[in-house]
Amino acid sequence: MSIIAPGFNQNVEQSQVCFRQLLTALSEPGTEVTLDQHVGFSPLNSAASQVILCLCDQLTPLYLSPFLAELVPGSDIAQAQRNFTFHCNTKPSSLVNADFAVISSQESIHFSRLKVGTDEQPHQSVTLIIQTDDFTSGPKLTLSGPGIPNQRTVQLGQLHPKILQYLLAPSHPFPLGVDLLFCHQQSLIAISRTTKVELASCM
């Protein structure tokens, strides 16, 4: 049996509020923003759900990793997909074809299989939403690049070695690449493809 949970109750206004937070997050990578307009569709957390409610529609194939449901007992990934299909008209997709994909930070993922755009059309790439446990543990990362005056230091929770590896040494040269949105509860930190990520040296 499928149960449809409510989406945004003020779609126009709440979408705009979420978008502006995303705008800040992506234009200033490493900045933590708060998305507090919706509780989320389990097993997706609040922030990840709001990104999809705000940005996705019938034109953006959406992938939700089944692995997410394993981390949240009693949740069902198909249920979340049905909710997004109802509210945003999104079509479920494979990871390879997705424009938006939600995965777990604990998951092993082949970045080489993701949509990363082409040299002439680098914008045709996936936005990868990664659900993580917190922003207070995990390796300390130093960020630099556009949107960051000097440097910024962040922690993105415990990351699967493959995700950390991609952050430190992206397998695709700029301008190709994926944009990463790390989500924890209502908080979101973005890492743009322009952001240079290094392990902070131990002091």
Place this chain on the structure above:
Amino acid sequence: MQRFNQHLATLDADLGYNFGYLDEQTKRMIRRAILKGIAIPGYQVPFGGREMPMPYGWGTGGVMLSAAVLGRDDVFKVIDQGADDTTNAVSIRQFFAKVCQIDTTTSTDAASVIQTRHRIPEQALKHGQILIYQVPIPEPLRFIEPRETETQKMHALAEYGPMQVKLYEDIVKYGYIATSYAYPVMVNQRYLMDPSPIPKFDNPKLNQSPALMLFGAGREKRIYCIPPYTEVASLDFADHPFAVQQWSEPCSLCHSTTSFLDEVLIDDQGQRMFVCSDTDYCQQQQASKQEPCHG
């Protein structure tokens, strides 16, 4: 009369338009394009531009960006060549006051979102402000290479030599780089970008700006962006370094020597005066100079 105005006010409140004029589907599409543009600074993201209730050339690209960005708490300012009181600026300001019912201002300092045609305000922008440019032709290489398929390849390969040649031809013909507006820039050392027809006087303000900059071309249906704190370098040569315009006299109204000046003919005898193009800045300068006399 009073009752008629009251009636008009209630009509305005129930316009029958969505907030910001555009439908939500279009806004989402524009928002996705903006986010991709931010992730690839200087790259022109194609988007499905819509017909707006104003002609191309009047800032439809900027208007679509503003419609996708603006929210209830924003304070909106519009400038046209620096001025708040010209037809284009007034009509766009009124448009958004009507379809968003948001506060508008002429003060650069008080605005959270500024839509601009061909100028960057004189007053330094702050972190958190968003500057939205109206762009006629987004492709800096268009006058060198008219084919879109070719310019896409040139951007893909970072093949920007022809633009340097264009500037070099200026030097050969005139002895200096005569390009004075829409002066090409390199964004984050990767993409060649047309900063819209702002005077090259404003180019240095693009570099490491604390404000977010969004560029919208309505007719050409392209969006591109510069995130805050991003390196933006104007093209030049070691022996002909980039330089901005200078004037031999100050503004006739506020006596500023550091602002961009417009030359204005004032009579049939060819008399002319130089005044700031940024009206808000000019008025502030005049006010600050008058204060000591009154105080």
